[in-house]
Amino acid sequence: MIVRRSDRVVVQGITGRQGSFWTEKMLAYGTRIVAGVNPKRAGDMHGEVPVYASVRDAAREIGGVDTSVMFIPPSAALSAAEDAVAAGVRLLVVLTEHIPSHDVMRMHALAAPAGCRIVGPNTAGLVTPGEAFVGIMPAFNRRVFRPGSIGVISRSGSLGTLICLNLVDAGHGQSAFIGIGGDPMLGTTVADALKEFERDRKTEAIVLVGEIGGAMEEAAADTIAAMRKPVVSFIAGRASPPGRKMGHAGAIVMGSRGSYWSKRHALEAAGVRVVDTPAAVAEALPRSPGFDPREPA
């Protein structure tokens, strides 16, 4: 789930307002966008990118794709995902928020046996600074993203952006950013993303940006306890009232389930340094020897 420059990316919904805007940003950054999809515009060119009626058509014509990023409204998300999975996409980045939960379950049920990893729904995307990005993150903003050794995992795009900005401000850079999404049922969990960074050679430390709701942080505690790399975490939602959905469909505390303290205690017991404010994240990170913040990317 770390996006690479060599990955062959298709954009579903490339001709829409957002799809078109972000395709331009991704291309300019170096992401290898090989095709776009719009069933009504097959045969057109969107700038330099050929448009096909489906991901299946695209894969057939250009000889396979690796990753698809979906700029698709909620009601059409399931059929778009079916198309991508049938086309043999290995990584499906679902940006869409408010997909009906029964459709989300169907999506996960059909992707898993096909060997397709879903990131999201309701993710802001993936960034590998200096290499490529897919989604709606300000990868191109040099105050926010710079190549480095910190792996960042975040449920939220806006808060993930702030944390990344603070990291760069403090002289750090990121090996990659993995936006896992704000929905309750995610294809890629906190534990999945942690394992990826533990394997990744460029990553020396990990920042986990959690939030209230669900039990993903708690479920990741065992993974963390077995990890070699240090993990620092900020968890959003300490001041949020229980029983209310705080913007994200997944951010809701029911009884004691999903509460701030349940997550914080579980992470701390696993050896994670949990900090109280976003600015404290960078201060809590170990500084890697030989890292020069002034070195140009």
Add this chain to the structure above:
Amino acid sequence: MDFEEAEAKELLGQAGIPVPPGELCLDVEAAAAAVRRLGRSAVKAQVPSGKRGKAGGIRLVDDAGQARAAAKAILGMEIAGYRIERLLVEKCASIAQELYAAVLTDVESRAPVVLFSSAGGMDIEEIAAERPHSIFRVPADIARGVERARVRSVLQGAALGEDLDAVTDVLVRLYELYSRTDAELVEINPLARLRGGGLLALDCKLSLDDAALFRQPELARRGAPERTTELERRARSLGLKYIELPGNVGVLANGAGLTMTTMDVIEHCGGAPANFLEIGGDAYTKAEAALGLVLANPRVKSVIVNFCGAFARTDVMAAGVVEAWQKLKPRLPVFFSVHGTGEEEAVELIKQRLRIEPFDRMEDAVRAAVEAAG
């Protein structure tokens, strides 16, 4: 979206699950008349929340006179913040055993699960704590549904005797209802085994996925209205997510994560947030209306505007805030922290039009807002 018992039971009945004869009553005389027809009955407050029994919202009555007294006591009562305006009068049944049946979305396994317990009548959390061995789980496949034979074989261990097939039927039909209605939870508790044989759904909870309401238009009209404040309703009509809170620092931020964090830092600095309000996603163009909402709360003594633009452009959001501020002319201090997409233009705009210097660190902006609120 939650449903009152009477609505949920109508759906159960349509799904072929037996429910007691009952009548929905809006006033005391209707309740009395219903009991004359039904005989010994339960008079039940209609409220989309549990715990109504403990709150005095359910009374057993033998005749019309008692029904009148019960209805009089319950109507107008407040339970979990809801004012009771509707009663369900239901014929009492002769219960041999209380069971539990539900179908719900299991977030961890990302699939539906059918749940059954032979120890109904209490919350599933209590059952899980006190009688864990009474709970039977049948994971379902969202694409293929749940197989009757599989449900039946799992229930073999539940000592249901001659009711095994009837309970299996209820669970299969409950799954169909869950599937057809885009539910997150449909729960029958208790599901009564009757003295003379047979089953009866005595109470039902139904909760639908809000994200699916666009394709469930008929059900969307029948759901219970959420308990909201005037400002929360106004926000909803503007397409904004606003939650009113008891503090005095008004919050305007983009994105759920950043907004929660702004509230957290307010508390960390010793203050209390007056609201949750995020203008993330496509709502980033609604900053003007959003600020109007923040300021409409009379408790607000200072405002923190915290933007970190990725998808949301901070220049567009800042323009909306500046516009609203100059139109509404509030006599309140406002503090900014702005970063990300469109940052330079946004900062320039705030400096030029409001003569305010945004803080670089959100923590500093929040601290200033907390201090100004007193």
